[in-house]
Amino acid sequence: MGLTSQTFLTVLTLIALAVSVLVLWLWPRAAGKGLLPLAARIGLLAVTQAGILAVLLVAANNTFGFYSTWNELLGRASSRQSLQPGPEGGERVRALTVKGQESVGLKGTREKAGQVDRVEIRGPVSGLSMDGYAYLPPQYFQKEHASEKFPVVVAITGQPGVSKNLITQLKIPQVASSAIMAKEIRPTIYLLVRPSVVADRDTNCTDVPGGPQALTFFGQDLPLAVSEQYRASDAVGSWGAVGNSTGGYCALKLAMTDPARYGAAAGLSADYFARQDGKTGDLYAGSKAYRNENDLTWRLEHMPPPPVSLLVSTSKTGEENYEPTLKFAAAAKPPARVTKLVRDEGGHNFQTWREEYPVVLRWLDKELAARK
Template sequence: MSLTSPVLVWIVGALAVIVPVGLIVVWGRGPGGLGGRLLRLVGVVVCQVLAIGAVGLYANNEYGFYTSWGEVIGESDAGGGAIDLTGLVPGNGSQGTVKTITVRVPGAKGPEAARLPVLVWLPKQYDELRNRLTKFPTLMVLPGQPSTPQAMFNGFGFAAQATQAIDSGKVPPFIAVFPPLMIDAPRDTECTNVPGGPQAETWLATSVRQQVIKRFRSDPSGARWSSLGFSTGGFCSAKLLLRSRTEFSAAVSIGGYFDAETDSTTGDLFGGSRQLRNENSPIWLIKQPPQRQTNLLIVASKTDADTWKPGATYADTSQMVTQSSGIPGVATLLLPRGGHNYSTYKPTLPQSLVWLKQVGAL
């Protein structure tokens, strides 16, 4: 059974309730002596494992940390494994189609890191005869860290929500591209061109973008490319816009942070340079002249306090909102409550897509 299957969560959750109740019922009826005490100890341990497992599975589905059992035991697909397309869209094509392409990572070391899979979603209109010559606007969608393209795709119910927005006429048909962020697993590169290391920003802004334009009918104009991301992906989306304005015209940061992180998961990303760190922080970049039109939508919950990445909090968002005050094009969508998870932010996807249309990116 799939690690992210809701059925698995329900089964383990139910066992986490049923087994302790059963243990209480039979506690005094079992054998005595050392054997009886050992059996009761095993029962207590099983109850604890089930409780921890139920919470862990639920949290994993909410945050998208792992998508397979292999990743849990260290066989991470983030380093170049194939993306599993099973179940991402209905087989009848009613919610479009999904494909994968592989793209070379600039600056990556080792044969496994040379090429990584990228998930591409095509709307059902893509294959219609009347659109055979149409160039489609393209949205780059970036997952959190650690996470995967398919976790982001599933967590936001992307195919269903994007299809509904297109079918209702709220947005035009568009292509969506889901590249992985973990291009140097298990390191968190923060979408940075690391001195002497992987060129994570170039991978997104140039490598992935160029390959999508080459292989699909993607409009090559930067005015028709935008980005949207969750958590670390939200940070990267904002950074891509502010550092690559000719390649991207708009960005949506959902539950993101705005200052470059450095911790045990990232290592030294900036070679000790404070200036380089600033140049990779949206909260610094947004104030650099000239302060021209910047189509950035900041989506955040006022009760979001991401314990996994302490910078991703509403306080950080508030600082970015203050820093960008008066800059044309910056908009906010603030939720009154909700934690740092898919359940909180999934409903904001349709509004984000409509905003991207309003600013001309879709």
């Protein structure tokens, strides 16, 4: 009969009741003067108290869990331990699969100019997936750097958009390759992706309550996938993020919510909050508090400032985000630091961003290098 079983407690309770009834029946017979009747009465009281105390102690042990077995109560080893492995499963699916290489007009072999891989990322945490590209610097393939790990910059295009725009329109691999070959920036892995992880829905890199966990994909699944496949740095703050428009909002959000990984981020013509419309649906389940948490300016004004370096770009004419950008930058408090890239004129378009990216990549390299 187990120490904590209900049956044991019930038996003790019945015994205590039976003893009490028996004591009441025997008490008159123990009446009288002399040592023998006195000893009998003391014995009856002791038996009654022992029965009641046993019930109380067992009930207290069942409630508070002091001992779970008789062996534990008596101070003996309660059980033997053994590891029982689960059933053998199939081969684990890799989070990142290289589908081949993309020709983007780099000036030389991969050992000289680097290489662009076509990749597919499957998120084991979020269950989401997307395709994209990864630029690997020439040093990644050079024997003298065979054991070296490289910083990573996640580049995110706007919404709606396709990852290939980062190659064909903004020419990030081409710009990075030329700058690395000229030793203007350090060898760095660039991951080129889009912000949407769900077809026909703009999730704004947000974990939607009861819906797609887009921030989880970018914050957990993507770093896991890249680190599993490539020699990516795992040093604190050694990753960066950059994006234009919605991608800029995502890049800033990644750094502000995960400063241990992302030491710096840049948002080009970025939004600072997720606009809800027919393409986004309800991102916050009607919660004002959750909406505020996803408003980047609100975070700087009301939450502890993250230890990150941020860059935001805008134009004095031709952009709706000029005043919001100034407000965002003004809200920053140390250790957060915001650098502004302000143009006299420009627009929310590829031409403007194409001119900004070379400057921004050098800025990211400098900020990430300062964290080594």
